[in-house]
Amino acid sequence: MKYILYISILLSISLISCTEKFNINLVNGATNRLVVEGSITSEYKVHKVILSRTGEYFLNQPTTRELNALISITDGDTTMNLIDTANSGVYQTDKEIAGKPGKTYTLNITLSNGETYSASEFMKPILPMDSINYEYKKSDLPFDDKYYYNINIFVQEPPTKGDYYQWELYLDNEIKTDTIRLKTFVSDELVNGAYVGNWTVYQLPDYKIDKDTVVARIQMLSISKEKYDFYMAILLETDYSGAGFSGPPSNVPSNISNGALGFFSASAVCGTETNIYRVKNKSKSKK
Amino acid sequence: MQKAVIFILISIICLQSETRADVALLTLSGYIKDASTGEDLIGASVYIDDLKSGTVSNMYGFYSLSLPKGTYHIKVSYLGYQTFEYDVDLFESVTKNIQMVTNDQVINEVNVVGEKKDQNIKSIEMSVNTLQIKTIMKIPALMGEVDVLRSIQMLPGVKTVGEGSVGFYVRGGGVDQNLILLDEATVYNASHLGGLFSVFNQDVVKDVKLIKGGIPASYGGRLSSILEIAMKDGNKKKLSMTGGIGLISSRLTIEGPIIKDKASFIISGRRTYIDLFFPFLKDSVIKKSKAFFYDFNAKVNFQFNDNNRIFISGYFGHDVMQIGDAMRIDYGNQTFTLRYNHLFSKKIFSNLTFIYSMFDYGMGVPNGSQAFDWQSGINDISLKNDYSWFLNTKNTIHFGGQITHHTFQPGNAKPVGNESVFTGIYLPDSYALEYGIFAENEQRLNDKLSLGYGIRFSAFQNLGPYTNYIYDKSNPMDYKVVDSLEYRHNELFNLQNGFEPRISINYQLNLKSSIKLSYNRMVQYIHLTTNTMSSTPLDLWFPSSPNVKPEKADQIAFGYFRNFLNDTYEASIETYYKKMYNSIDYVDHAEVLLNKYLEGELRFGSSYSYGFEFLLKKQTGKFTGWLSYTYSRVFREIPEINNGNKYSANYDKPHDLSLILSYDLFERLNFSITWIYSSGAPRTMPTERFEYGGMIVPLYSDRNAVRLPAYHRMDAGITYSFSKTKPNGQPKKFQSSLNLSVYNVYNRHNAYSITFNQIENDFYKTEATKTFLFKAFPSITYNFHF
Known part of the structure; x- marks a missing residue:
C-alpha cells in the first residue's frame, strides 16, 4: 500500500516538475567499510x-x-x-x-x-502458495500505454502478525528480479490472516514475452522485519528519494556486527509455476 | 511558577498606581467603518494630539477611550483612507461611529500628504506584520492566483523550504508552530494542490496579521507565530459582486446588506477547472482522472444595537486528486465560527466565540485487489471568551480564556469492494482537552514609555480511551514496545501545564523613532508529523501524551523602529534569540503513517535560532512596496540524531531577501515586480557508496551539511483597469481589470531537490539530478467588481 503512495507522490511531482543533470562535488567520506x-x-x-x-x-x-x-x-x-x-x-x-x-x-x-x-x-517457516495465474491488461497509470502480463498469486496469510514476504520471478528458469528495485516485498500489516487472492506481484511488460510459451515461476520467501526495513531503506535512499517523502536522507540499517554494512538473511522459500502464452502485443511503445 | 507569581504581583502594583484618578473619566467609543461598504476597519488609529495618547480599533472595528471631561481634537487614520478629524466636547460619555473614506474615492481632489502613519512607532507591538489584501493583490502571483501565504513568505523572518509549498517557517520554528486563524478558527492545513496554493480566497480576506514575537497573552498553543486572517463582513450599504477568471480558477463573491447598516452577508466560491479538460485528452487514464480544488466562504453579521452584535462565519474547502483507477487523494478544511460581541459598558468590550474546526484527508485505491480507503484527520470544538477593559488613557486590560476539545484521527484504512485482499488497519481516535486563561495590561507610563505585560496559563489533558505504549529504548535507533497501559473511556490523564509570561516594552525616542523589547514564552501541546522535506497534506496532527512532552519556547526580541520623510517610509531592525525545548525529530527511516507505534519513532531534543531582520516599507503614494532582509540560523540538537551533534534544520537558510515594488504609472495602469533571493536549503548528501542487491546505495555522514544552490527568482505583473470613471467624472458602477503576470521571469531553474541516481544503462555510473518546479510561467487574470 505504501508502495502505491510513494509511486503516486513521485508521479504527481513528475507531472509538474522538470529535471536536469546537476554537477556537484561531493566530499569523499573514505571510510572504506x-x-x-x-x-x-x-x-x-x-x-x-x-x-x-x-x-x-x-x-x-x-x-x-x-x-x-x-x-x-x-x-x-x-x-x-x-x-x-x-x-x-x-x-x-x-x-x-x-x-x-x-x-x-x-x-x-x-x-x-x-x-x-x-x-x-x-529462518521463518512459510506456507505454500495455492496457485498463480496471469492476466493481460493495460497499465492503469497515466502516460503509460503499455500492456502488461500481471502475475497474480493466491495464498493464505497466517494469523500471526508481523510476517514479511518477498517474491522473485523466473522466466524459463532465468531470474528476472535480480535487483532490489525489481523485487516485490510486503508486510502482512494490511492482510494479516486474510486469504490473499488475485494479488498482483509482478507486472511484466508484454514485449518481454518473446516466445509463444514461457514458463513463469514465482518464488515466495519469508523475510524478517529487519530485511524488509533494509530493502525499504535502500529504495527510499535510491529510487524513491525524489519524493521528498521519506524524511531526510539516512543511512540504511545493517545486521552485520562491528560496523560493517549490508545484510545477511535467512529465508524459507516456496514456488509455483504457470505457463504464459503470448498474445499479440498491443503496446505502442517499449519505453 | 515562582517567576510567574512575582510577575503577577508586579502587574498589580503597576495597575494600582494608575487607577487613582479614575473617578471622573468619561468614555468616547464607537465603531470605525469604511464609508462605502460599512466594513469594520481593524487597527485604525484614534489619536488625540494634545494628550499624545490614543488607541486602535480592535478586530471588530471597536474603539474606546476613557478621558477626563474636556474638549478634544480627535484624529482617526487608517492606511489607504483619508484621515478623519473632528472635535468633541466630552461632558458626558459619547458614542461616535466613524465612517472612513478611501483615498481612491477622492483621489483627484484631496492632498493626502500629512496623514500620520506612525502606528509602528507608537504601538507596543513588535515583530508584527500586517498586510492589506489590496497590497497582496498587487504582488505578481504564481499562475495568477493571488495568495496570502505566498505573500507572508516575503516578510522578514519568514522562510520557506521550497516553492512547491505554502508552508512557512517563522524565526526558526517549524511549519506546525504557526497558529493560522481564519475568523478565530484554526486552519490545520492551509494548502491546496499539495501546497501550491493556500486556502484563502482573496475576495473574502479583509486583513492579514502575522505576529512573530512579543506575542500577546491572548494567543497560545503554538511556539512561533500567529497568523490571523479576518474575513470581510459583507457590504452593509449595497449589494455587490466581485469575481475573477484566471488561468486555473475562477471566483465569484456576492455580498450585501440584509438590513441596511445593521446586517450583511458575504458568500464566495472559488474552483479550479483544469480537470474539466481531462475528458478531451488522449490518455485513457487521464480521461478518468480528477484534479481540482474548491473553496466556499460564507459570513453573516447582525448588529442588534450598539452593544450587541453577532457574526457567523464558515469556510469549507476540498481538494480531490485521482489518477485513473490507480489512486485517489482528497483532503480539506472546514471551519465554523459563531461570535457574539457584547458591550457591558462603553469601557468593557467582550466577545464570546464558539469554534468548530476540522481537517481531514482520505486516500485510497478505488478498485481491484488492492482497493482500500484510508481516512485521517483532526477536529476541534472550542469555546472562547475575551474581555477588553478600556480602563483609562493609560491602561487597557485584556483577559479571557479558552477551552478546546481535540479529536485526533490518526488513521483508519479499510478494504473496499469484494476483490480487496486487505484486512485494514484502525488506529483508534484519541482525545484531549486544552485550556488557556490569560490577563494582560497595555500600560502607557508616560509620553515615552509603554509596557505590555501579561501572563497566560495553559494546560492540557489527554482523554481516554487511550492505549499508552511503553518502549524499550536500549537501542536508540529502534525502540521496541514492551508493554502498554490502558486508559478508560473519558478518563483524564497526563495533565501538562505551563505559565507563559509575555512582556513588551516600547521606549519612544522621539516622534520618528522608538526602541522595543519583548519576551515571550509559548507552550505547544499538539504537534505535526512533518518528517518530509516540505509539509504535505498527509502530515498528521498528534497530541502530547505520556510519551510526548509539550514543546516550549522562550523568545527575546529587540527592535529599532524609525520612520522617514514624514512617515512615508517605515523602517525597522529587529534581532531575536529563540530557544525551543522538547523539539521533535524522527529516527532514521521513521514510519509515520498508519503506525500505532508512531511515538516510538520520535526523538526529542532542543533547538535554537537567532536572527536579524530588516524591513523598509513604503505604503502610500504611486510607488509602494517593501524591501526585507533576514539573516538567521536555526539548529537542532537531538541525542539520537546525527550522532548527537547539532545540525541545521531543513529550513536553515541564512540569507533571505525580498524586494516587492509596485508603481502606478497612471491611474489605470499598475506595474509590479518582485525579486526574491535566499541561501540554498541545507541537505544531506552522499559521501560514499556501496553495492548491494544490484543497487548502488549511498552512504551519508553529517545531516544537512551541504547546501542546495541559492534560490532566486523575479516575478513581474501589469494590471490595466478599464475605465473607472464616466465622462462626467462619476465612478462607474462596473469596474474591471486585466492582470498579466510572469512567474520566474528570467527562467531560473531553482532546485526543488537534488537526487542521486544510478544511470539506467550503466550499472556503476551515478549522477546527480536537479528537480525544479517552474520555468518562466505567464498567466492572465480578469477581475471585476460591481
Whole structure:
C-alpha cells in the first residue's frame, strides 16, 4: 500500500516538475567499510556471500572486493564453509545444500587482517502458495500505454502478525528480479490472516514475452522485519528519494556486527509455476 | 511558577498606581467603518494630539477611550483612507461611529500628504506584520492566483523550504508552530494542490496579521507565530459582486446588506477547472482522472444595537486528486465560527466565540485487489471568551480564556469492494482537552514609555480511551514496545501545564523613532508529523501524551523602529534569540503513517535560532512596496540524531531577501515586480557508496551539511483597469481589470531537490539530478467588481 503512495507522490511531482543533470562535488567520506551481502534459504542450491568495500560516491566503477576471508554459516549443528574459488570476493558453499526453516543461522567472517564480523537470522517457516495465474491488461497509470502480463498469486496469510514476504520471478528458469528495485516485498500489516487472492506481484511488460510459451515461476520467501526495513531503506535512499517523502536522507540499517554494512538473511522459500502464452502485443511503445 | 507569581504581583502594583484618578473619566467609543461598504476597519488609529495618547480599533472595528471631561481634537487614520478629524466636547460619555473614506474615492481632489502613519512607532507591538489584501493583490502571483501565504513568505523572518509549498517557517520554528486563524478558527492545513496554493480566497480576506514575537497573552498553543486572517463582513450599504477568471480558477463573491447598516452577508466560491479538460485528452487514464480544488466562504453579521452584535462565519474547502483507477487523494478544511460581541459598558468590550474546526484527508485505491480507503484527520470544538477593559488613557486590560476539545484521527484504512485482499488497519481516535486563561495590561507610563505585560496559563489533558505504549529504548535507533497501559473511556490523564509570561516594552525616542523589547514564552501541546522535506497534506496532527512532552519556547526580541520623510517610509531592525525545548525529530527511516507505534519513532531534543531582520516599507503614494532582509540560523540538537551533534534544520537558510515594488504609472495602469533571493536549503548528501542487491546505495555522514544552490527568482505583473470613471467624472458602477503576470521571469531553474541516481544503462555510473518546479510561467487574470 505504501508502495502505491510513494509511486503516486513521485508521479504527481513528475507531472509538474522538470529535471536536469546537476554537477556537484561531493566530499569523499573514505571510510572504506566492509559490506556484506549474503543469504541462506531453504532452497537446495549453492548459497553465496559477497564481500566488498565502500567507495567514493561518484566512483563509476565496481567497488573493491574483499578477498582471502574465512567465512562460515552455522545453524548450531551443522557448519558450512564458504570458499572464494574464483578469487572474486564471492564466497560459495562448497556443495548444494538447503537451510531448514525454524533454525537460526549465523554468519562468521574473519578477514585476512584478523578483523571478525558476524550476523545471524532466524529462518521463518512459510506456507505454500495455492496457485498463480496471469492476466493481460493495460497499465492503469497515466502516460503509460503499455500492456502488461500481471502475475497474480493466491495464498493464505497466517494469523500471526508481523510476517514479511518477498517474491522473485523466473522466466524459463532465468531470474528476472535480480535487483532490489525489481523485487516485490510486503508486510502482512494490511492482510494479516486474510486469504490473499488475485494479488498482483509482478507486472511484466508484454514485449518481454518473446516466445509463444514461457514458463513463469514465482518464488515466495519469508523475510524478517529487519530485511524488509533494509530493502525499504535502500529504495527510499535510491529510487524513491525524489519524493521528498521519506524524511531526510539516512543511512540504511545493517545486521552485520562491528560496523560493517549490508545484510545477511535467512529465508524459507516456496514456488509455483504457470505457463504464459503470448498474445499479440498491443503496446505502442517499449519505453 | 515562582517567576510567574512575582510577575503577577508586579502587574498589580503597576495597575494600582494608575487607577487613582479614575473617578471622573468619561468614555468616547464607537465603531470605525469604511464609508462605502460599512466594513469594520481593524487597527485604525484614534489619536488625540494634545494628550499624545490614543488607541486602535480592535478586530471588530471597536474603539474606546476613557478621558477626563474636556474638549478634544480627535484624529482617526487608517492606511489607504483619508484621515478623519473632528472635535468633541466630552461632558458626558459619547458614542461616535466613524465612517472612513478611501483615498481612491477622492483621489483627484484631496492632498493626502500629512496623514500620520506612525502606528509602528507608537504601538507596543513588535515583530508584527500586517498586510492589506489590496497590497497582496498587487504582488505578481504564481499562475495568477493571488495568495496570502505566498505573500507572508516575503516578510522578514519568514522562510520557506521550497516553492512547491505554502508552508512557512517563522524565526526558526517549524511549519506546525504557526497558529493560522481564519475568523478565530484554526486552519490545520492551509494548502491546496499539495501546497501550491493556500486556502484563502482573496475576495473574502479583509486583513492579514502575522505576529512573530512579543506575542500577546491572548494567543497560545503554538511556539512561533500567529497568523490571523479576518474575513470581510459583507457590504452593509449595497449589494455587490466581485469575481475573477484566471488561468486555473475562477471566483465569484456576492455580498450585501440584509438590513441596511445593521446586517450583511458575504458568500464566495472559488474552483479550479483544469480537470474539466481531462475528458478531451488522449490518455485513457487521464480521461478518468480528477484534479481540482474548491473553496466556499460564507459570513453573516447582525448588529442588534450598539452593544450587541453577532457574526457567523464558515469556510469549507476540498481538494480531490485521482489518477485513473490507480489512486485517489482528497483532503480539506472546514471551519465554523459563531461570535457574539457584547458591550457591558462603553469601557468593557467582550466577545464570546464558539469554534468548530476540522481537517481531514482520505486516500485510497478505488478498485481491484488492492482497493482500500484510508481516512485521517483532526477536529476541534472550542469555546472562547475575551474581555477588553478600556480602563483609562493609560491602561487597557485584556483577559479571557479558552477551552478546546481535540479529536485526533490518526488513521483508519479499510478494504473496499469484494476483490480487496486487505484486512485494514484502525488506529483508534484519541482525545484531549486544552485550556488557556490569560490577563494582560497595555500600560502607557508616560509620553515615552509603554509596557505590555501579561501572563497566560495553559494546560492540557489527554482523554481516554487511550492505549499508552511503553518502549524499550536500549537501542536508540529502534525502540521496541514492551508493554502498554490502558486508559478508560473519558478518563483524564497526563495533565501538562505551563505559565507563559509575555512582556513588551516600547521606549519612544522621539516622534520618528522608538526602541522595543519583548519576551515571550509559548507552550505547544499538539504537534505535526512533518518528517518530509516540505509539509504535505498527509502530515498528521498528534497530541502530547505520556510519551510526548509539550514543546516550549522562550523568545527575546529587540527592535529599532524609525520612520522617514514624514512617515512615508517605515523602517525597522529587529534581532531575536529563540530557544525551543522538547523539539521533535524522527529516527532514521521513521514510519509515520498508519503506525500505532508512531511515538516510538520520535526523538526529542532542543533547538535554537537567532536572527536579524530588516524591513523598509513604503505604503502610500504611486510607488509602494517593501524591501526585507533576514539573516538567521536555526539548529537542532537531538541525542539520537546525527550522532548527537547539532545540525541545521531543513529550513536553515541564512540569507533571505525580498524586494516587492509596485508603481502606478497612471491611474489605470499598475506595474509590479518582485525579486526574491535566499541561501540554498541545507541537505544531506552522499559521501560514499556501496553495492548491494544490484543497487548502488549511498552512504551519508553529517545531516544537512551541504547546501542546495541559492534560490532566486523575479516575478513581474501589469494590471490595466478599464475605465473607472464616466465622462462626467462619476465612478462607474462596473469596474474591471486585466492582470498579466510572469512567474520566474528570467527562467531560473531553482532546485526543488537534488537526487542521486544510478544511470539506467550503466550499472556503476551515478549522477546527480536537479528537480525544479517552474520555468518562466505567464498567466492572465480578469477581475471585476460591481
